[in-house]
Amino acid sequence: MDQNQTPSTTTMDQTSTTTMNQNQTSSTSAVSPMMVGLKPLMKPLAIRAITFIFLFVSLIVIATDSFETSETLETLDEYDFTLNVKANVKSSDFSAxxxxxxxxxxxxxxTLLIVWLTISHVKSGSPIDSGLAYFEFYSDKVILFLLSTGAAAGLGLTVEFNRVTHKEIISDKQKFINMANASASLLLLGSISSFISSVVSSLNLPKRC
Structure with a gap:
């Protein structure tokens, strides 16, 4: 009895082991293409995530930056009176x-568009084609120019504010200028990380085309 049961038990163990190996292989093969496709793109995506964070914080700071000012209107014609007018000056009031x-x-x-397009290509299992590679290559240069000039415009206007009004500046205006300067500095950091992304896309272009 024992001799007859041993082969059948061994066969059942081998069958279950084979089934488990097949299940593990199928689950590994299902996850593997996504992980393999994302692995070489992790650093470029991380750089773009850093760029997005810099730009997001910069936008929040500059969009909420404002200060209150008051102007005094003196005697008008034959009426002898003065009128104090208060106004809320926002960052959007300045073109820079x-x-x-x-x-x-x-x-x-x-940045969100490029990340979405990249992940979509990886999920579909198709490599990044030449169309997306060329789009990323040229658009990186345009965005880099936009971000760097935006940072230069903000920093330049802040320097002019400090130079012209430093003798009579009040605390609210100084806070406004400091916040704008911080936002422009964050935008500058975002342009630097965008420059790194531009270099990476330039290096990857020959590999994808």
């Missing part, structure tokens, strides 16, 4: 800061 806001928003939208 509006350009910064536009650069932040466009840069963030482009």
């Amino acid at each position: 800061y509006r350009y910064m806001i536009s650069a932040d928003a466009i840069g963030m939208a482009y």
Whole structure:
């Protein structure tokens, strides 16, 4: 009895082991293409994530930056009175800061678009084709120009504010200028990380075409 049961038991063990190996192999093969496709793209995607964070914080800072100012209207014609007028000055009231806001928003939208297109290609199992490679190559250069000029415009206007009004500046205006300067600095950091992404896309272009 024992001799007859031993071969059947061994056969059942081999069958179950084979089934488990097949299941593990199928599950590994299902996950493997996605992981293999994403692995060489992790560093470029991480750089773009850093760029997005810089631009997002820069946009929040500059979009919420404002200060209150008051103007005094003196005697008008025959009426002897003065009128104090208070106004809330926003960053969007200045063309340079509006350009910064536009650069932040466009840069963030482009970064999300590139990340989405890259992940979509990896999920579909198809390699990044020449169309996406050329789009990424040329658009990186345009976005880099936009971000760098936006940072230059913001920093330049901040320097002019400090140079012209440093003697009579009040605390609210100084806070406004400091916040704008911080936003422009973050935008500059975003343009630097965008430059790194541009270099990476330039190096990868011959491999993808």
